[in-house]
Amino acid sequence: MVNHIIATHVPPIIEARGVRKTYDIGSLPVEVLKGADLTVQSGEWVAVLGSSGSGKSTLMHLMGGLDRPDDNGGEIRFDDRPISVTHGKRLDSYRNRDIGFVFQFYHLLQELNVFENAMLPGMVGNWMTGHGSARAVARESARRLLDSFGLSHRLAHKPSQLSGGERQRVAIARALVNSPRVLLADEPTGNLDTSTGAGILDLLAERHAAGLTVIMVTHDAEVAARADRIVKLVNGRVTDQALTW
Amino acid sequence: MYASLLSNRYLTSRLIPFIAIAAVALCVALVVTVVSVMSGFLDMLKSSGRLIVGDVIISSGIGGMPYTDEFLVDLKGLKDVQGATPLIDTIGLLRMPYPRGDQKEVSHVQVWAVDPISLATVTDYANDLYWRPPADAAASAAMSDEDPRKHLDIDVLNDGKTLVQSRTGAPGITLGMHVSIGNARQKDGSYLPRYGWFMPGNDVTLTVVPVSGQGKIAEPREQIFPVLNEVQTGIYEVDRNRVYIPLPEGQRLLRLDEAPLYDLNAEPGPDGRYPQIGTTPARVTKILVRAKPDVSANQLRAEVELCYAAFAKRINADNSRVASMPDFVNILTWEQQLADLIAPVEKEREMMRVLFSLIYLVCAGLILSIFWSIVVEKTRDIGILRSVGASRFGVMWIFLRYGLIIGILGSGLGVLLAWLIVRNVNAIHEAIGSDAPPVIWIGAFVLTGICALGMIYAIWRGRLLAILLWLLGTTVLGLIATGLALHHGTLIWDPSVYYFTIVPDQVDWGTARWTFLFGVVFSVIGAAIPASKAADIDPVEALRYG
Numbered sequence: 001m002v003n004h005i006i007a008t009h010v011p012p013i014i015e016a017r018g019v020r021k022t023y024d025i026g027s028l029p030v031e032v033l034k035g036a037d038l039t040v041q042s043g044e045w046v047a048v049l050g051s052s053g054s055g056k057s058t059l060m061h062l063m064g065g066l067d068r069p070d071d072n073g074g075e076i077r078f079d080d081r082p083i084s085v086t087h088g089k090r091l092d093s094y095r096n097r098d099i100g101f102v103f104q105f106y107h108l109l110q111e112l113n114v115f116e117n118a119m120l121p122g123m124v125g126n127w128m129t130g131h132g133s134a135r136a137v138a139r140e141s142a143r144r145l146l147d148s149f150g151l152s153h154r155l156a157h158k159p160s161q162l163s164g165g166e167r168q169r170v171a172i173a174r175a176l177v178n179s180p181r182v183l184l185a186d187e188p189t190g191n192l193d194t195s196t197g198a199g200i201l202d203l204l205a206e207r208h209a210a211g212l213t214v215i216m217v218t219h220d221a222e223v224a225a226r227a228d229r230i231v232k233l234v235n236g237r238v239t240d241q242a243l244t245w
Numbered sequence: 246m247y248a249s250l251l252s253n254r255y256l257t258s259r260l261i262p263f264i265a266i267a268a269v270a271l272c273v274a275l276v277v278t279v280v281s282v283m284s285g286f287l288d289m290l291k292s293s294g295r296l297i298v299g300d301v302i303i304s305s306g307i308g309g310m311p312y313t314d315e316f317l318v319d320l321k322g323l324k325d326v327q328g329a330t331p332l333i334d335t336i337g338l339l340r341m342p343y344p345r346g347d348q349k350e351v352s353h354v355q356v357w358a359v360d361p362i363s364l365a366t367v368t369d370y371a372n373d374l375y376w377r378p379p380a381d382a383a384a385s386a387a388m389s390d391e392d393p394r395k396h397l398d399i400d401v402l403n404d405g406k407t408l409v410q411s412r413t414g415a416p417g418i419t420l421g422m423h424v425s426i427g428n429a430r431q432k433d434g435s436y437l438p439r440y441g442w443f444m445p446g447n448d449v450t451l452t453v454v455p456v457s458g459q460g461k462i463a464e465p466r467e468q469i470f471p472v473l474n475e476v477q478t479g480i481y482e483v484d485r486n487r488v489y490i491p492l493p494e495g496q497r498l499l500r501l502d503e504a505p506l507y508d509l510n511a512e513p514g515p516d517g518r519y520p521q522i523g524t525t526p527a528r529v530t531k532i533l534v535r536a537k538p539d540v541s542a543n544q545l546r547a548e549v550e551l552c553y554a555a556f557a558k559r560i561n562a563d564n565s566r567v568a569s570m571p572d573f574v575n576i577l578t579w580e581q582q583l584a585d586l587i588a589p590v591e592k593e594r595e596m597m598r599v600l601f602s603l604i605y606l607v608c609a610g611l612i613l614s615i616f617w618s619i620v621v622e623k624t625r626d627i628g629i630l631r632s633v634g635a636s637r638f639g640v641m642w643i644f645l646r647y648g649l650i651i652g653i654l655g656s657g658l659g660v661l662l663a664w665l666i667v668r669n670v671n672a673i674h675e676a677i678g679s680d681a682p683p684v685i686w687i688g689a690f691v692l693t694g695i696c697a698l699g700m701i702y703a704i705w706r707g708r709l710l711a712i713l714l715w716l717l718g719t720t721v722l723g724l725i726a727t728g729l730a731l732h733h734g735t736l737i738w739d740p741s742v743y744y745f746t747i748v749p750d751q752v753d754w755g756t757a758r759w760t761f762l763f764g765v766v767f768s769v770i771g772a773a774i775p776a777s778k779a780a781d782i783d784p785v786e787a788l789r790y791g
Contacts, residue, residue: 066632066784089636096634107629107788111254121633123247135246174633 285749358495648772
């Protein structure tokens, strides 16, 4: 049962409407999302809580424009624009500018150092637009973020030379370097010990307090409790959306 | 920007791209080296051929052409003719002055009976005379005692230019450089006498067989000639077979000289002879013509054909002439004349070019397989890049650029390597043809010993890969060291096969440019397939990879 308990006249920043997604596992079609609905207002911190296989990562990939719903399988809208039917440069630009991804396993490029990893979306954006000034902005933004995350002494280090917590902070810096409006975090503490994970959540809370919309996917109720709102995803459907305060 | 950064990092962070660069470089170097040597060989053949036979060759049948003195006047009157020379081309047997004793060596030779003065205006004959007398007494004194010229009458060598022994007025002979066994080629390309037989100053006996215009063979005729000098054209086939004698001697020996013409239908005189009614003109079998600078051989050939047709018509219409001009003579350019020599080499070069060009496919296949494995290895990176907004083309461009860099570096190094090999090909050839210096093979044995010690250490540490690599090094270096120690020189460029005594050492820059370009293009083609695969990878699956 879906409870739309947040009623506001402000249009949501991101919205999933009746989203369905089916994967072919071998020759068997497996429906992972079975009509999921989710509405996130700008400035919210939403935790999508679900067990393994519930479809929460799939929902995040769909909202981030990395994947598409099934044909006639609902739609994803960002800032009232349909994302699920967007292609090519527009979709690339959406992933580059409007959205920032943070993954459980950090997903840093091993050949690049900390600063270059954090700069990566800036460099991609610069390549897309061809604006040299964008590079300087991204460079400054990466330096400022890494500095604020306590990584200024690690700029030239490779990911393999960092601890798990440091890697995740670099990943968050990378996600934020182009000042996206929404941060999508997939189990951001899933690979960290409790205290390091708490540090990462503090960092997200800090960014959220500054106005960033955060959608966090987790299976851990304690982690989810840090969000403004918890959305439960069971068997491919959103079953509950409750405020945590 | 990110594409160049990632291309460079992928390139420099692992060994396999350097192996790809080395492989492309070797492929390109192989093509450029082989085609350069073949092209150089062909160029040498062509330039030497023109210097040996002139631009246009007029050849008649074995009976020869009469009235050539008059025809030469007409030829030399053509605006594009620089020089023309008559000659007789036949075969003969040459009895050498060696060995000592009654049994002498006899060689079959190609005999050119020539007018050496006019021959020098058409060919490089005068410059090809190998043995040069010392310029003056001081130069003579500076010569080593081993140099046979030091003890020789200076005039003997100069007489090669006229084919007449100035001291006696007797006709002489010059021999191709490799006709006698007496010349030993040195590493620097010079010659020294061998077995004590320096031919100038010795006598040889030439035997030829006169053949009539109807193909009837007369009694063989022989003549002793003093050897005046030796000739090095640079084409082994010529230097191995050809001898030069004065034209009048050739005409006399072959019965192509002037002769009285008798009326066999009249009654013999009191002395029993038929009355003489005229004189048959002397004949030659070939005329070589040299074009003026900037006149093509084909252009000159057309002019010579018209000139001969007009001359033959004039002579044959003159009833006072006792001989007629042949209706048909062969008039060929030097390229046509030497076609049986040049055409196979040209075809061989093109065949080599095509066969070795298959190496480009090897380049492409190599890059493809390497890049395919890199794309598989970097699948998650591709997912990450897509998640931060990289486009499919952007991802593809990383790998295409990677292939482009490998192609440019590999092809550039390949051309450089080919340049080094080709420029030093004669030194390399000499090194291969000589005993290996002890310091080299002893050094190779020392390195073999070091590898063996490394292998023992690896066995002690129980490292399988290290054992295998050290074993490989020990085996290869051991074989090389043993080969060098036992090596006593191998002649690869055999002049009897390749005509020339030196290996061409100029890079064919046209081929080098195209090979560089194809090396780059095929490297990019090889990279394009894995790059397209990378662009097609589903970002969600890529992020889950590994």
